[in-house]
Amino acid sequence: MSEFSLALNEDQVTLQKWIHEFAVDVIRPNAEEWDEREEFPWPIVTQAAEIGLYGWEFMAEVMMNDPTGISTVMAIEEIFWGDAGIGMALMGSGLAAAGIAASGTPEQLMEWVPQCYGTAEDVQVGAFCASEPDAGSDVNGYRTSARYDQAADEWVLNGTKAWITNGGIANIHVVVAVVDPELGSKGHASFVIPPGTPGLSMGQKYKKHGIRASHTAEVVLDDVRVPGHCLLGGKDKLDERLARVREGKSGNAQAAMQTFEATRPAVGAQALGIARAATEYATEYAKERHAFGKPIIMNQGIAFMLADMATEVEATRALIWRAAWLGKQRAFRNAEGSMAKLKAGRVATWTTERAMQVLGGYGYTREYPVERWHRDAKIHDIFEGTEQIQQLVISRAISGLRIE
Numbered sequence: 001m002s003e004f005s006l007a008l009n010e011d012q013v014t015l016q017k018w019i020h021e022f023a024v025d026v027i028r029p030n031a032e033e034w035d036e037r038e039e040f041p042w043p044i045v046t047q048a049a050e051i052g053l054y055g056w057e058f059m060a061e062v063m064m065n066d067p068t069g070i071s072t073v074m075a076i077e078e079i080f081w082g083d084a085g086i087g088m089a090l091m092g093s094g095l096a097a098a099g100i101a102a103s104g105t106p107e108q109l110m111e112w113v114p115q116c117y118g119t120a121e122d123v124q125v126g127a128f129c130a131s132e133p134d135a136g137s138d139v140n141g142y143r144t145s146a147r148y149d150q151a152a153d154e155w156v157l158n159g160t161k162a163w164i165t166n167g168g169i170a171n172i173h174v175v176v177a178v179v180d181p182e183l184g185s186k187g188h189a190s191f192v193i194p195p196g197t198p199g200l201s202m203g204q205k206y207k208k209h210g211i212r213a214s215h216t217a218e219v220v221l222d223d224v225r226v227p228g229h230c231l232l233g234g235k236d237k238l239d240e241r242l243a244r245v246r247e248g249k250s251g252n253a254q255a256a257m258q259t260f261e262a263t264r265p266a267v268g269a270q271a272l273g274i275a276r277a278a279t280e281y282a283t284e285y286a287k288e289r290h291a292f293g294k295p296i297i298m299n300q301g302i303a304f305m306l307a308d309m310a311t312e313v314e315a316t317r318a319l320i321w322r323a324a325w326l327g328k329q330r331a332f333r334n335a336e337g338s339m340a341k342l343k344a345g346r347v348a349t350w351t352t353e354r355a356m357q358v359l360g361g362y363g364y365t366r367e368y369p370v371e372r373w374h375r376d377a378k379i380h381d382i383f384e385g386t387e388q389i390q391q392l393v394i395s396r397a398i399s400g401l402r403i404e
């Protein structure tokens, strides 16, 4: 196990600088336009792909060649410092890739993950489809079904998925479906729906409060037929797992916990990028803006608010980096991944609201970015496990009790 350290190595410093430059030169100047358009920013994602910042090779390089786990969260913070809507457009395919990595065989990973990204000449995106209109937090409530047609060696999927990032515009959709309704969430399996498969369509596209450059839509599955090899992990492994569950042996809950916890620091890093952007912006503004004959920062009422914001940002980063490191060592004990995500969502929502306060009337207008950052921040209390679901996970981990 490597030692936990907050010191970045040379590669990490170079990576951070490179991404920050892209955030300054490309992401931030385009943020307002794509927020207003509420459309997926294909030209920006293409630009990122052209310099190697969007693509499966980039994801693999950053994640695999880093024993500390910190490179990924550091990269995400920089991207989301630029803009969260464009940031989600760049990161959304990672959800699909993570879904494939979580259950797929090495061959399935090699086949499908590159197709979630495409190439710089032909940029593609992936979508991870789990949530449903009647079941978000409560995964036991999923209704989308997958039935095996043995004669054809095909799976037939039916149902509707809700709030799906890149839903309907993705090249690859990874779908979580119920294969045995008697077993609740233990009767689920994940499937890859290859490009152009008949029966998969986009339902309504949501008009959102924030991260409006990120595409979010329903995905409708109407007798979608996929070949047997699209079941992630394969049929033998699924049959074995279901048999174990039916016998009352519930499988490796500890391994599942480590997997879920490992993705949460990354979502926290998204929120952290927004919080840092708002804190920096508000600080600079407070030095420039005069009231009663002096810069407003010369009032403790403003300066202390900024001090608290900066402190929360630093504390959140320390929590996220440690959680990312624990995730890499698969050494979570008290749901530290959930703690990092919970804290970061709250800090982003709070700091962006305070930033609007520092900017006064200007902060409330679209002329300045802080109102957009406030809208963008809130999603981090909601998706990838709500605030309350993180609290549930943490309280169970620290107590060893099945808190309801």
Ligand SMILES: Cc1cc2nc3c(=O)[nH]c(=O)nc-3n(C[C@H](O)[C@H](O)[C@H](O)COP(=O)(O)OP(=O)(O)OC[C@H]3O[C@@H](n4cnc5c(N)ncnc54)[C@H](O)[C@@H]3O)c2cc1C
Pocket (backbone or CB within 6 Å): 095, 127, 128, 129, 130, 131, 134, 135, 136, 137, 138, 162, 163, 164, 165, 166, 208, 211, 216, 379, 382, 383, 384, 385, 386, 387, 388, 389, 392, 404
């Ligand atoms: C912009 C956006 C993008 C998204 N992208 C994706 C995606 O790519 N893929 C995907 O699968 N999903 C995605 N989601 C869905 C997201 O993960 C869900 O919205 C989230 O999990 C919450 O589910 P819900 O909306 O059904 O809320 P509910 O589960 O209905 O929760 C409503 C409220 O009840 C609380 N609550 C629920 N259960 C409990 C409990 N046991 N104890 C205490 N409080 C509880 C919740 O915390 C929340 O405050 C996205 C959502 C949004 C808005």
